[in-house]
Amino acid sequence: MLRRTLPVLATVVALATVGSVAQASAASRPGPRVLDVMSFNIHHAQGTDEVLDLDRIARVVRGSGADVVGLQEVDNHYSARSEWADQAAELAERLGWHVVFGANIDNPPPAGSDHRVQYGTAILSRFPITASESTWLFKSPDQEQRGLLHATIDVHGRKVEFNTVALAL
Secondary structure, eight states: OEEEEOOOOTTEEEEEEEOSGGGOOTTTSOSOOOOOEEEEEOGGGBOTTSOBOHHHHHHHHHHHTOSEEEEEEEEESOOGGGTTOBHHHHHHHHHTOEEEEEEEEEEOOOTTOOSOEEEEEEEEESSOEEEEEEEEOOOOTTSOOOEEEEEEEEETTEEEEEEEEEOOO
16 A cells, blocks of 8 residues: 655644555556645635636646545635636636535525535545545634545556545644
8 A cells, every 4th residue: 555645734634545556457558557646725716816726736736647646725716716616616616627525614505595505625636536525623712613625536447446534723
């Protein structure tokens, strides 16, 4: 089993466990198979320049060369700050990738809307995501809800387990 821990921003931890991907047969894939993973706190797609820009986030992901990306601070119809966008779905569409979203904050739709107001984590993958589960973590009083998002990814017929989480220090 290959276990790869990513360099992370101060409050972010992501872990990818790659089962037998590195053990592909020499006939089909010579040498070890590498799966590049990335963790990215997108701050609801607002850059340090205060500009909201999902296209910029997509360019960074594409330019990274990553195969699987754990995203933190992702809005899903959350508020005007992100133009009420489903950011995970829009990023997946821009990249042509697969996606799952895990809501850590999940509120009913506002009047006149059918969309729940959500904020959390997401996983983007070049490969099909076959299963996912979001688990809320222990929450201290007056603290924002945090969660662990897990996905099972089919990488050329091999099952890969990937997790992402955003933690406050």
